[in-house]
Amino acid sequence: MNRPPATDTDLFAQLDALGIAHRTYAHAPVFTVEESQAACAHIPGGHTKNLFLKDRKGGLWLVVAREELKLDLNALAKQLGVTRFSFGPPALLIAMLGIPPGSVTPFSLINDPEARVRVVLDEAMLALDPLNFHPLRNDRTTAISPSDLLKFIHATGHEPITARLPERNG
Numbered sequence: 001m002n003r004p005p006a007t008d009t010d011l012f013a014q015l016d017a018l019g020i021a022h023r024t025y026a027h028a029p030v031f032t033v034e035e036s037q038a039a040c041a042h043i044p045g046g047h048t049k050n051l052f053l054k055d056r057k058g059g060l061w062l063v064v065a066r067e068e069l070k071l072d073l074n075a076l077a078k079q080l081g082v083t084r085f086s087f088g089p090p091a092l093l094i095a096m097l098g099i100p101p102g103s104v105t106p107f108s109l110i111n112d113p114e115a116r117v118r119v120v121l122d123e124a125m126l127a128l129d130p131l132n133f134h135p136l137r138n139d140r141t142t143a144i145s146p147s148d149l150l151k152f153i154h155a156t157g158h159e160p161i162t163a164r165l166p167e168r169n170g
Contacts, residue, residue, distance in 0.1 A: 027141065102138045126162065
């Protein structure tokens with residue numbers, strides 16, 4: 001990344017410029033879905049998890065899903081026609097999306113103007129309104145509508161794949 005990564009202030013300015021309504025809630029920093037469930041239970045709307053993944057051929061992916069989805073990564077890789085997924089290492093996450101682990105969010109696409117990271121959205125998640133994501137930091141949660149999420153992603157130059165994501169059994 002040649003420029004400094006965007007901050008939450010930069011993100012909010014971008015959302016405002018796009019005419020996207022947003023509301024942000026402060027809370028203790030959270031690093032896991034379990035911590036988020038405890039800290040953010042009072043926040044209305046759909047809560048999410050965001051996975052930064054790398055396929056065997058080096059392709060980078062951001063998967064955005066309902067927090068309760070037990071995602072089957074092997075089945076997802078097959079569904080997308082790529083070889084096995086692994087979690088992207090922290091240094092690669094920082095280099096590509098400008099955020100540390102624990103702050104993964106579709107809003108980080110603001111830091112990927114070359115669209116090197118492919119985006120996969122959970123189709124069922126898009127039925128929830130509003131949707132909640134970290135605004136580039138894990139001590140805040142920002143709510144936006146599903147249609148505004150799509151508007152934001154397109155404005156960053158990414159073309160998301162919307163799919164029914166496969167669940168693990170058990």
